[in-house]
Amino acid sequence: MISIPSQSQQWERLTELVNRAQRRGLGKLQAEELDELGMLYRQATAALARANSQGRDAEMIEYLNQLVGRAHGLVYGRRSRPPVRLGHLFAAEIPQTFRENWRYVAVAAGITVAVAALAYLLVSIDYRWSARLLGPCSPEAIEDFATSDQPAGEYFADAAQMLGGANFSAILMSNNIQVALKAFALGVTLGLGTLYVLIMNGLMLGAFLGIGAHYGRLPDLLAVVSPHGAIEIPAIFIAAGAGLMMGYALINPGDRFRGDAFRIAAVKAVKLAVGTVPIFVVAALIEGLLSPQRAGPLALNEARFLLGALAFAALALYLGYGDRILTRKRRS
Secondary structure, eight states: OOOOOOOOHHHHHHHHHHHHHHHHHHGSSOOHHHHHHHHHHHHHHHHHHHHHHHHHOOOHHHHHHHHHHHHHHHHHHOOOOOOOHHIIIIIIIHHHHHHHHHTHHHHHHHHHHHHHHHHHHHHHOOOOHHHHTTTSOOHHHHHHTTOOOTTTTTTHHHHHHHHHHHHHHHHHHHHHHHHHHHHHHHGGTTTOOOOOOHHHHHHHHHHHHHHHHHHOOHHHHHHHHHHHHHHHHHHHHHHHHHHHHHHHHHHTTTTTTTHHHHHHHHHHHHHHHHHHHHHHHHHIIIIITTOOOSSSSSGHHHHHHHHHHHHHHHHHHHHHHHHHHTTTTHHH
16 A cells, blocks of 8 residues: 655655755755645645634644745745856766666657558558658659669769758758658647658658568668668667656656746757757768768778668667766766
């Protein structure tokens, strides 16, 4: 059986948090303790209102008055915002926020993979599905490559040569960031807009690979997207996970007011969304400068898969241990 703290225990805990915050500052409280402080303050406020309306013991009302007054100054007091430190944001806060909220990212990934698998099966069985599932993308260009014997690097070679590697990278980076920002920002639609972006991306990815399977060139199309997609696709999952986090806060605020729950989720979501920007920059540089390589080591699919695996491993290492690695020297 779960034991529920009595009101006196709740007030003692609130007093402890208020004393610590006033003595050492709010910044010394953990995120969970800040949430607890707000929750206990609201409970004490409600208890004070009941005590006043029911004519309870004057000594208890005075005690609650003082406690609520002290807590109110902490919860709603005007405080200057600390300056944003970009180094600390990327070195510590973004990896920590990702690990605390990875389930939203996992949901975004699961939805995309499920939709992509369905699109892949449809197109690999009946090619006519490709025109419907690829949306604005033309299946003819993919089909031309899939029916040839060109290496994977040839897929992007013409665009990179015509635009120049740097310009091609800039276009790709801009497009990918727009997709990610859309997936993030549409979280305010209770997450429905984010789900739409995930479904459309899953359909296009699955149809792309399905064309390769239909023509027996799935490994080559995987090699086309592997070098940059190994980090680009997870970055989209992260941005979409941030959108789903905001949407879920609006749907299920828990014991908080809906606006408070949304603001707390939005702060974390913004950190995740900002954290994807450097990932998209690196992915665009790989896609614009390395993916179009049709000679040398990257002419081989195995080398392209290795590059993608190394890029993904670096991203996983950063998200999983980046704060512990990058801030170790400062802590010591």
